[in-house]
Amino acid sequence: MSASEKLRAKVEQAVGKAAQAAGRATGNEKxxxxxxxxxxxxxTREAKTSATDTGRP
Structure with missing residues (x-):
C-alpha cells in the first residue's frame, strides 16, 4: 500500500489514543x-496495509 495509507492508519491510532486519554481525564464514557x-x-487499516505489503515481491 502507499505511504499515505500507512500514515492515515498511524494518525487514526494517535487520534484514538488522544480521545481515550481526554475521555478518561474528564470521565466521559462516550x-x-x-x-x-x-x-x-x-x-485495522494498518493490518490491511501490512497484509498487502507482504504479498508483494
Whole structure:
C-alpha cells in the first residue's frame, strides 16, 4: 500500500489514543468509546496495509 495509507492508519491510532486519554481525564464514557473505535479503525487499516505489503515481491 502507499505511504499515505500507512500514515492515515498511524494518525487514526494517535487520534484514538488522544480521545481515550481526554475521555478518561474528564470521565466521559462516550469519548472513550469513540477513541477506542478510532484506534481500532487505525489498527485495522494498518493490518490491511501490512497484509498487502507482504504479498508483494
Amino acid at each position: 469519548l472513550i468509546a469513540k477513541g477506542l473505535a478510532a484506534e481500532a479503525a487505525g489498527d
